Amino acid sequence: MEDLKAYIESGVLELYALGDMSPGERQEVELMLQKHPELRYELDEIEKALEKYAEKHSFEPRENVRERVLGTLDFKQGTETVFKEETPVKVLPAATERTTGNSNVYKYAFAASVALLLLSTVAIVNLRSQLNESHQRIAILESSNQKFSSRANYIEKELSDVKHTLDVYQNPKEFKMVELKGLPKAPEAKMMVAFSPRKEMVMIDLASLRMPATDEKHQYQLWALVDGKPVDLGVFDMKADSTGMIKMKNLKNAQAFAVTLEPRGGSINPTMDEMIVMGSI
């Protein structure tokens, strides 16, 4: 018993299973296997494990290989010759022609309809998948089309904003450009206000805004100083990447503009502590 254990642990059965042995050594092992069923069991386990290992690393050959391989093997005639052994039954000549003729017609008709059915099924399946594919393509095209048109809209809007701004800047007779500069609260801040006394129009150039961003609770409020009194001109937000001019409330006359940070919606009177920029005309 001890000997067998040592034999197993020597690894000789693994060598045998892996085929790495001289014929002489193989014979020795085979002799041992015959004598001791325990060894046979042990070998079987080793082989099963290796078989599973190979199975886990299996690689499916291409489908056409099967026919190719089977075509090179020779089979015993017998199973396939069943048809040949069916000798034609002798029937009376008169009856033979008509019945076989008829049944042949039916056979062919049946075969033809089956073939036709198969063909149409294949065709339908094909068409369906083509149709699906086309639908998908259309959907993709539509969505990219939408993307383009919304992009085009956006660019168009940007362009008209820029044109509008340019009109204002290029018309110094009509519009006075007032630069509002940062106060100690925000020294870096600045913005441009366009003012036309004739049209009683005040506009902010959004592209010129250099102001700290507003949060959800606050907005900027533009004020005009008219004869020493603040006049509300409306509120606006600071958003990155905005372009264009926004029109504020109408105004005939002013000496200066100022912007304060106010609670969202604006205040009746400016919060002087929160004055961000100011500029006189």
Added chain:
Amino acid sequence: MSKKHKISLPEADLIKAIRDKERIGAEALYDMYSASLFGVILRVIQDEELGQDLLQETFVKIWNSIDSFDETKGRLFTWMVNIARNLAVDKLRSKDFRNNSKNQDLENSVNLIDDQRNTTLNPETLGVKEMVDKLKPESKAVLDLVYFKGYTHSEASEELGIPLGTVKTRVRLAINTLRKLFN
């Protein structure tokens, strides 16, 4: 894609059908073992075209020399895998193959095969990673050299620069791990 139904027979019936040269024996033999044998062949020789030729040769040899197989001495697959591996190794060492092939080391070739498999992945192989994780890398390396690449134990010892005794120990360790995993 639905695959054709594969034929499978119990080992004893399969062996009998092959001995009797019945067509069903050949079909079952192919369906049951072609993927495993092809996997082994491709690990020796990283060429799918050549591998197909070798797979065909393997089946012809199995089919024609089934009488030299003795089931009292081992399992059918063990016998078949030896045939496949020997044919592949002979091809690998033949002159015409060596003249026009790149040298790839073991790790690369296994990875290559595993990459290619993506197209033909079968669910049986899904556990490969978990299994490989359980095997110690040094044991796996030795086992793969001997089992998949057809190295003799002494060749493996030379290749890896470790003593022959260590090779044997590691092979045994690897197989023991596999036994615990599978059996």
